[in-house]
Amino acid sequence: MSINRSLSRVPMKISTLVMLLFLSLGTQVFAAHPDVSDAEEAIAAGKSIFNANCRTCHRLDQKNVGPALRGVTDRHSIDWTKSFIRNSQALIASGDAEAVAIYNEYNQLAMPAHEFLSDDDLLNLLAYVEYGDKADPAAAAAGGEGAEGGVAGGSGVPSEYLTIILGVLVLVLVLILVVLGLIISILTKYLNTQNLEEDDQAFVNQKYDFAKVFKSDAMIIIVTTIVIALVAKTAIDELYTVGVQQGYAPKQPIAFSHELHAGQYEMQCQYCHTGVELGKSANIPSANICMNCHMHIQNVGGKDGISPEIQKIYNAVDNDQPIEWVRVHNLPDLSYFNHAQHVAVGGVECQTCHGPIEEMEVVYQHSSLTMGWCIDCHRQTNIRFEKNEYYDKLVQLHSDSKDPLKVKDIGGLECAKCHY
Numbered sequence: 001m002s003i004n005r006s007l008s009r010v011p012m013k014i015s016t017l018v019m020l021l022f023l024s025l026g027t028q029v030f031a032a033h034p035d036v037s038d039a040e041e042a043i044a045a046g047k048s049i050f051n052a053n054c055r056t057c058h059r060l061d062q063k064n065v066g067p068a069l070r071g072v073t074d075r076h077s078i079d080w081t082k083s084f085i086r087n088s089q090a091l092i093a094s095g096d097a098e099a100v101a102i103y104n105e106y107n108q109l110a111m112p113a114h115e116f117l118s119d120d121d122l123l124n125l126l127a128y129v130e131y132g133d134k135a136d137p138a139a140a141a142a143g144g145e146g147a148e149g150g151v152a153g154g155s156g157v158p159s160e161y162l163t164i165i166l167g168v169l170v171l172v173l174v175l176i177l178v179v180l181g182l183i184i185s186i187l188t189k190y191l192n193t194q195n196l197e198e199d200d201q202a203f204v205n206q207k208y209d210f211a212k213v214f215k216s217d218a219m220i221i222i223v224t225t226i227v228i229a230l231v232a233k234t235a236i237d238e239l240y241t242v243g244v245q246q247g248y249a250p251k252q253p254i255a256f257s258h259e260l261h262a263g264q265y266e267m268q269c270q271y272c273h274t275g276v277e278l279g280k281s282a283n284i285p286s287a288n289i290c291m292n293c294h295m296h297i298q299n300v301g302g303k304d305g306i307s308p309e310i311q312k313i314y315n316a317v318d319n320d321q322p323i324e325w326v327r328v329h330n331l332p333d334l335s336y337f338n339h340a341q342h343v344a345v346g347g348v349e350c351q352t353c354h355g356p357i358e359e360m361e362v363v364y365q366h367s368s369l370t371m372g373w374c375i376d377c378h379r380q381t382n383i384r385f386e387k388n389e390y391y392d393k394l395v396q397l398h399s400d401s402k403d404p405l406k407v408k409d410i411g412g413l414e415c416a417k418c419h420y
Contacts, residue, residue: 032071032073032074032126032130032131033073033074033077033078033126033130035078035123036073036078036123036126036127036130036131037123037124037127038127038130038131039127042123042124042127042128043124043127043128043131043132044128045121045124045127045128046124046125046126046127046128046129046132047128047132047133049117049121049124049125049128050125050128050129050132051268052268052270053114053117054069054125055266055267055268056265056267056268056271056293057111057293060129060132060133064265065106065109065265065297066106066109066111067102067105067106069129070129070130071130072126072129072130073126073129073130076098078126080096080098081126082119082122084099084102084111085114085117085122085125086113086114086115086117086122087113087114087115088103088110088111088113089110089111089113090113107302109296109297110295110296112292188204188205191204192204192205243332244368244369244370245330245365245369246365246366246367246368246369247364247365248328248364248365249328249362249363249364249365250326250328251326252325252326252362252363253312253323253324253325253326254309254312254313254323254325255309255362256309257361257362258357258358258359258360258361258363259358259359259360259361260300260361262357262358263358263359266358269282269350269357271289272285272289273285274289275339275340276339276340276343276350277339277340277343277344278340278344279338279339279340280336280337280338280339280340281339282339284325284327286322286323287313287316287317287322287323288317290313291313291317294310294313294314297310298310328363328364328365329354329365329369331369334419334420335371335418335419336417336418336419336420337418345388345390346381346383346384346407347384347388348381352377353366353367353369354366354367355367371418374418375413377407378406378407378408378412378413379406379407379408379412379413380406381406381407382404382405382406383404383405383406383407383409383410394410
C-alpha cells in the first residue's frame, strides 16, 4: 500500500525542528502585556522604583534571591502581578495557587509588602521590568573585551618592567665604566712607551689617594648635608602622616562582607546607609535594617542552620542592644563634610571616596581623606548641571563661559566651606 506524502508538510516539519532547537538552547521570548508602556519616561521612572525596592532580591533576566522578573506579565495576568507586588503574603494566605507555588519554590521567603505604590508606580515598574536594560550579548562580550583592553592599555608600565629597565640601565653604566677603565689602561701603557717629559710622565702615572678624598672637608660637608636632608625629609613625611588612616581596616563585631552584599547581590548603598542622600551623615545601619532580609535569610549560599554571624544580629535584636560597629572613616572635628551635598546634589559616586567598596570582604579606608586630597578633587571635578535644578541660576550666569565650571569656581576652595 502506497502512502502519499504532501510536500507542503515539509516546511511545517522544518519549522517545528527549528522551534525545538531554540527551546533546547534555552531561548525565551516574552510578550509583555499591552497595558505596559515602553516609553522611555515610564522605563526611567520604573528603574528608580526597582532600584529602591526590588534590586536587593531580584534581577531582570536571572534568578537571585527571588525569580527573574522579565516576562512576568506574560506568565501572569497584570492584575495578579500588581496584587502580588503590593502584598504577596495576603495573596498567599488567600490560597492563590500561583502565589503559593512561587512561595514554596523560593524556600518560603516572604516578600515585603509595597502597598504604598500607586497603580502608575506599578505600571512604570513593570515597564522597566519588561523593557528596561536589555543587554545585547554580542555587544556585552565586545564591551568586556574592550574593557580588558582598556585596563591593559591604561595601566601604564608594570612595576616589574620598571625594575628590569632600571637594572638594565645600571648594567649599561657599569659596562661603560669598565670600558672607560680599559681605555685608560691601554692609553696609559701606550703613553709609557713614548718619550715623555718628566712632568708628563709623572702626570700619566700619578696615583689617587682615595683616603684623602673621603677625609677632605668638601666630602664631609657633602655627606653631612645629604644625611641632614634625608633625616629632615623623613621627619616631614612622618609629620604629614599624623592623623592619616589610609588602609585602616578594624575588626568589626559582625563579619559583614560588602563583597557579598554590594558586589554579588548588588545591594544599593542607600538601602543600608539611609542618610547618605538626606543629611550630613550616611548613617550606620541599625539591626532592624539587617532584619528586613535576615528575618528570612539565615545562612549563606543556602546552607542549613543559622550562620554564627547572622545569629549575632538575632541576639542584638532579642536583647534590644545596638551592634557596636567600629567606625572606619574618621574626619577631624574641625572638618565639615556633608554626604547629601556631594551625593544628592553633586552626583558623586560612593566609590570616588570609598574605593571599590563592592569588592571589599573587609572594609578599609581606601583614600587618604586629607585636606590636600579634598582640595585636589575640588580643583579637578566638573560641576554636573544635567537634570540638576540646584544649579539653574549658576548656569545662566556662566552661559558665556567656554571652560567647564569646576567645584573650585563656586567656592570649593574657601576655608569656611569645610572649617565652619
